[in-house]
Amino acid sequence: MIKVDDIHKSFGQLHVLKGISTEIGKGDVVAIIGPSGSGKSTLLRCMNLLERPTKGKIYIKGQDITDRKTDISRIRQQVGMVFQHFHLFPHMTVLDNLTYAPIRVKGLSKQAARAKGMELLKRVGLSEKADSYPSRLSGGQKQRVAIARSLAMEPEIMLFDEPTSALDPEMVKEVLDVMKSLAHTGITMAIVTHEMGFAREVADRILFLDEGRLMDEAPPAEFFSKPKSERAQQFLEKVL
Amino acid sequence: MNLDFGQIAPSIPYIANGIWVTLQFTLLATVLGFLWGIILAMIKISGIKLLQGFAVVYTSIFRGTPLIVQIALIYFATPQVFGYNISALEAGVLTLTLNSGAYISETIRAGIQAVDKGQREAALSLGVPRGRMMLDIILPQAFKNILPALVNESIALLKESALVSTIGAADLLRRAMIVGAEKYIYFEPLIFVAAIYYLMVMLLTGAARLLERRLRRSD
Numbered sequence: 001m002i003k004v005d006d007i008h009k010s011f012g013q014l015h016v017l018k019g020i021s022t023e024i025g026k027g028d029v030v031a032i033i034g035p036s037g038s039g040k041s042t043l044l045r046c047m048n049l050l051e052r053p054t055k056g057k058i059y060i061k062g063q064d065i066t067d068r069k070t071d072i073s074r075i076r077q078q079v080g081m082v083f084q085h086f087h088l089f090p091h092m093t094v095l096d097n098l099t100y101a102p103i104r105v106k107g108l109s110k111q112a113a114r115a116k117g118m119e120l121l122k123r124v125g126l127s128e129k130a131d132s133y134p135s136r137l138s139g140g141q142k143q144r145v146a147i148a149r150s151l152a153m154e155p156e157i158m159l160f161d162e163p164t165s166a167l168d169p170e171m172v173k174e175v176l177d178v179m180k181s182l183a184h185t186g187i188t189m190a191i192v193t194h195e196m197g198f199a200r201e202v203a204d205r206i207l208f209l210d211e212g213r214l215m216d217e218a219p220p221a222e223f224f225s226k227p228k229s230e231r232a233q234q235f236l237e238k239v240l
Numbered sequence: 241m242n243l244d245f246g247q248i249a250p251s252i253p254y255i256a257n258g259i260w261v262t263l264q265f266t267l268l269a270t271v272l273g274f275l276w277g278i279i280l281a282m283i284k285i286s287g288i289k290l291l292q293g294f295a296v297v298y299t300s301i302f303r304g305t306p307l308i309v310q311i312a313l314i315y316f317a318t319p320q321v322f323g324y325n326i327s328a329l330e331a332g333v334l335t336l337t338l339n340s341g342a343y344i345s346e347t348i349r350a351g352i353q354a355v356d357k358g359q360r361e362a363a364l365s366l367g368v369p370r371g372r373m374m375l376d377i378i379l380p381q382a383f384k385n386i387l388p389a390l391v392n393e394s395i396a397l398l399k400e401s402a403l404v405s406t407i408g409a410a411d412l413l414r415r416a417m418i419v420g421a422e423k424y425i426y427f428e429p430l431i432f433v434a435a436i437y438y439l440m441v442m443l444l445t446g447a448a449r450l451l452e453r454r455l456r457r458s459d
Contacts, residue, residue: 050361076364076365076366077366077367078367081362083358083361087358087361090381091380100366100376101367104368104376105366105367105369159365
């Protein structure tokens with residue numbers, strides 16, 4: 001589904017990604033963990049080209065998205081993204097947030113988009129908030145709306161960039177629960193997270209990044225009990 | 241000093257009709273200046289060096305020379321340079337548009353850049369093309385932030401439109417001057433138009449406040 005082939009990314013002098021290669025298969029749920037500044041978010045943001053890799057290639061469903069000729073808007077319609085700070089559209093109601101892209105980008109009819117939107121709001125438990133503006137919602141509610149907004153485009157891949165890091169502790173669970181139920185639907189997911197318990201429970205595979213390199217890659221049971229790299233061992237000692 | 245508004249009473253309808261002329265200049269220049277300002281702002285953030293250079297020089301010139309000189313140039317020099325007999329309305333609207341576009345473009349540019357860049361990323365990641373994103377996501381938020389500045393600009397335009405009286409347009413000021421010249425009294429007609437200008441500015445300010453409150457619904 002996603003193939004990352006030796007990508008590098010520099011911001012000026014700062015070399016953030018130093019040659020990362022991996023593959024994420026259809027329906028895989030992959031958790032990307034590592035210390036802050038290790039390049040996790042940058043790697044994720046390269047997968048829908050919010051950051052363009054300095055070097056290397058990324059394939060989504062076999063198509064090279066780093067190729068300048070690729071219509072990236074089309075690819076992004078199939079790759080949903082959820083951000084740490086939600087980024088809901090503040091000037092639209094919750095339901096309009098969900099229906100905007102399906103109507104404007106996919107050309108769905110208004111009725112079809114609204115029906116789909118209401119169904120998704122029900123799924124994340126926020127039907128009664130359809131006509132509210134985002135500013136009226138709590139952080140956890142905002143993030144659930146943001147997930148629903150991405151799902152409204154019916155993507156095959158979902159990218160999560162620290163989706164619970166900006167939330168108050170009591171709101172983390174409601175968002176993780178939505179993500180858990182999503183993981184069981186067979187959608188392909190890549191999640192940058194600091195929630196180790198969640199990663200262990202939900203992910204099929206853990207990618208451990210440190211200083212821009214992929215240091216470890218293993219199923220959670222194996223990774224959390226006996227990590228191969230020394231850096232991963234040190235990291236786990238600190239966070240567990 | 242003896243004030244006698246009775247003397248200008250017969251001329252009051254004549255002067256008051258200047259409101260429509262003044263409003264015509266103001267509204268046309270506000271709308272056109274706004275559109276021109278958007279275009280200039282887009283050029284300034286386009287990243288295309290040549291166009292950017294043009295927009296910067298353009299803004300600098302229109303902000304750096306007196307408006308009355310710009311009006312005079314466009315009205316009096318157009319027939320000479322282009323052989324086109326430009327009317328006072330055309331010259332006035334054109335100058336006010338070009339001038340106000342220069343000011344507004346700076347306001348809009350700042351407003352666009354003040355919108356959280358996460359909004360851009362969220363829209364892009366949904367597959368929204370850049371043009372649509374600008375139109376539906378970025379600009380509405382930018383305008384909400386800069387609305388007070390835009391209203392100030394249209395108020396400034398309303399007041400600056402009095403300069404078109406220098407090229408013969410029969411606006412409020414010009415009519416007051418004509419009446420003054422006829423009757424050899426200036427205080428009464430001029431204080432009358434000053435009051436009308438003030439009233440119009442107050443109305444505009446009130447309307448803007450209402451609009452702003454409507455836009456704040458989502459806060």
